[in-house]
Amino acid sequence: MSRISVRGFAVASATAVTAVGSVVGVASGSTAQPNDAEATAADTTLLAEIPAGQQAQVQTASLTQQADAQAIAADASAKKDAEEAARKAAAETAIAKKADAEQAAKEAKERAETKAAEAASRSDVRDSSSFPTQSSYSVAQIQAMARQMVAGDQFQCFSNIVDHESSWNYQAVNASSGAYGLFQALPAGKYASAGADWQTNPATQIKWGLNYMNERYHSPCGAWSFWQANHWY
Incomplete structure (x- = not known):
């Protein structure tokens, strides 16, 4: 293996995520700033220096890492939403129970008052x-x-x-x-x-x-x- 190839493989391996991420970003149509364009060009050069047989592995590793990061973010968001929904449901249940209890107490009071009035009237x-x-x-x-x-x-x-x-x-x-x-x-x-x-x-x-x-x-x-x-x- 030549000195250039060794250097390219070492450097590209250390910056695989950044390089492939930049390449993917360019391919997906994201807008790059001037500095980003320079970094993308440099990273693309480094990726090109990796032996062809290992470029797919580097790209796959980078995409897997991105997918894992997105999955973690999605899980965190889903957990937050679930916790918020649970808090809301618990609050609504508490309010409903309180309303039911108040209504039951009101009806019991009315029944007692009615019976008392009937007893007084009959007396x-x-x-x-x-x-x-x-x-x-x-x-x-x-x-x-x-x-x-x-x-x-x-x-x-x-x-x-x-x-x-x-x-x-x-x-x-x-x-x-x-x-x-x-x-x-x-x-x-x-x-x-x-x-x-x-x-x-x-x-x-x-x-x-x-x-x-x-x-x-x-x-x-x-x-x-x-x-x-x-x-x-």
């Missing part, structure tokens, strides 16, 4: 036995009795059912079925569970109807919702 109602017995009752009198026996927030639902069933006639009779009274109970004797005077005392019928709605539908409004969907209760 103010009168029992059927507290009304004096009369020989007859007008619709207005029966409605006034019901208002005193049914919780205020349930009265309208209660009234809607009685309107549809008997129009507040405590002696109403269904000619075909025998259903009787304010709530068209069938058989009529069901009212007896609320009092023996059910045929003559609308307050006793109101007591029975209210108990029936509370036991079967939890409230008059629950009974009215069912009635609207089925036209019976």
